[in-house]
Amino acid sequence: MTTIDTSLTTGGTASTLKQQQLGQMDFLKLLTAQLQTQDPFEPMDNSQMVAQMATITNASGVAEMNQTLSSIKDQLAGNRLGDAASWIGRSMLVKSNIAAPDASGQYIGQITLPEAAENVSIELVDGSGGVVHTIEMGARGKGDTSFYWDGKDADGNQIGTQPLQVRVKGVTPTSVATWTPIAAVQSPGDGTNAKLITPLGSYSPTDALRLA
Secondary structure (H helix, E strand, O other), X not given: OOOOOOHHHHOOOOOOHHHHHHHHHHHHHHHHHHHXXXXXXXXXXXXXXXXXXXXXXXXXXXXXXXXXXXHHHHHHHHHHHHHHHOOOOOEEEEEOOEEOOOOOOOEEEEEEEOOOEEEEEEEEEOOOOOEEEEEEEEEEXXXXXXXXXXXXXXXXXXXXXOOEEEEEEOOOOOEEXXXXXXXXXXXXXXXXXXXXXXXXXXXXXXXXXXXX
């Protein structure tokens, strides 16, 4: 029995969708010709015909799926960049033991405790190792605990805009996170992997624990 050369239809899997559609038409023409000229005493095997039809259908389906996935990827990349750009001027909570003041000069963050602890305190330390301010928190339970300092000294004067290290006393925290303002968005030409520029450095949008 004569068989159909499926390379006419499957060889173009990597070609464009238009080429795949032409391949389907060619396949149907060949199949019709084969049915018309087949030996009546030795007709085409049904399972073979179904397999050949499945081959061309699957090839076309793969091409269409790849084209759809590529389109979705491009849309998502554009949306990620657009969403990130809308964050400029806002603040986000990120895992960091460095605190940067917001527009009002306030230092705000969060520590996560593995267990309840007594006499918890937080020291804010400058670049030379000097303690600029101490936040007395007292007894705290397990889990997340927020901290805050207005950034002013004992005379009510703003200390400046310097980032300060967060040093926890009385317990070893599971994690330390601080709020930082978002100044700009940096992205490659293709719009993917956007980076948020902050006083603490650059972060991916997925690094944000919370947004305010």
